[in-house]
Amino acid sequence: MATHRLRKRVHEILEVAADGDTASRAFDLFIVSLIALNVVAFTLETVESLYAEVPGLFRWFETVSVVIFTAEYVLRLWSCMHDGRYGRPVRGRIRYALTPMLLIDLFAILPFYLPFVAVDLRFMRAVRLVRLFRVMKLARYSRAIKTLGRVVSAKKEELGVTLFVLCLLLIFASSLLYYAEHGSQPEHFSSIPAAMWWGVATLTTVGYGDVYPVTVLGKLLASAIAVLGIGMFALPTGVLGAGFVEEIQSRKRAPACCPHCGKALDS
Numbered sequence: 001m002a003t004h005r006l007r008k009r010v011h012e013i014l015e016v017a018a019d020g021d022t023a024s025r026a027f028d029l030f031i032v033s034l035i036a037l038n039v040v041a042f043t044l045e046t047v048e049s050l051y052a053e054v055p056g057l058f059r060w061f062e063t064v065s066v067v068i069f070t071a072e073y074v075l076r077l078w079s080c081m082h083d084g085r086y087g088r089p090v091r092g093r094i095r096y097a098l099t100p101m102l103l104i105d106l107f108a109i110l111p112f113y114l115p116f117v118a119v120d121l122r123f124m125r126a127v128r129l130v131r132l133f134r135v136m137k138l139a140r141y142s143r144a145i146k147t148l149g150r151v152v153s154a155k156k157e158e159l160g161v162t163l164f165v166l167c168l169l170l171i172f173a174s175s176l177l178y179y180a181e182h183g184s185q186p187e188h189f190s191s192i193p194a195a196m197w198w199g200v201a202t203l204t205t206v207g208y209g210d211v212y213p214v215t216v217l218g219k220l221l222a223s224a225i226a227v228l229g230i231g232m233f234a235l236p237t238g239v240l241g242a243g244f245v246e247e248i249q250s251r252k253r254a255p256a257c258c259p260h261c262g263k264a265l266d267s
Contacts, residue, residue, distance in 0.1 A: 046191035203229035
């Protein structure tokens with residue numbers, strides 16, 4: 001049963017940390033930091049002047065990262081049998097391998113092993129950054145700020161997911177337009193960070209018009225991204241609006257309090 005206990009412990013460490021599990025929390029922090037660094041490295045690689053100075057550093061970091069991500073992927077497949085949904089040795093692992101997050105993990109490392117794949121899919125590692133979100137408490141200096149703080153605290157998960165999706169959409173949009181337009185407009189889409197200027201201007205519906213796609217593929221992608229941007233930037237407003245309505249309704253239902261001591265007044 002030693003193998004069973006080891007598989008169970010590996011599964012616990014790889015999954016989201018449970019309360020009091022120091023090893024799992026340390027692994028989560030490590031893997032999240034590595035994912036964030038990979039996103040940074042991926043975007044900086046497209047800056048030719050910077051990449052030309054230290055190409056070996058980027059290649060070394062990519063190799064080390066892929067080795068770690070590959071080991072994580074293999075260990076997840078090996079230990080997934082501890083989850084009752086994937087208990088069968090073969091069929092369970094196949095089902096687990098076809099889950100969205102495992103497919104993303106696979107696509108993130110696949111280009112390293114298949115050099116003939118033309119499209120770089122490493123930016124998909126950003127999807128896993130959802131584990132990064134930690135809520136920060138707001139300083140409260142007035143009643144209005146306290147109300148805002150309670151609303152943000154109550155809607156922290158929704159706002160966190162919304163902010164993450166917005167950042168993810170910006171990375172995807174800039175990456176896709178870079179690959180679509182770099183050959184035709186190397187001066188405007190010279191790198192992914194440079195393409196992010198177009199992404200921000202488009203997703204915020206500002207549209208300065210100084211940078212725009214000229215290829216058919218670029219125009220199709222830009223049209224879809226512009227439509228998505230309108231809806232995505234309306235989400236935080238809707239979340240906060242619903243939160244304020246709930247806060248006001250709960251305040252009306254709450255018993256009246258003494259303005260001096262804060263204790264509930266007898267009816």
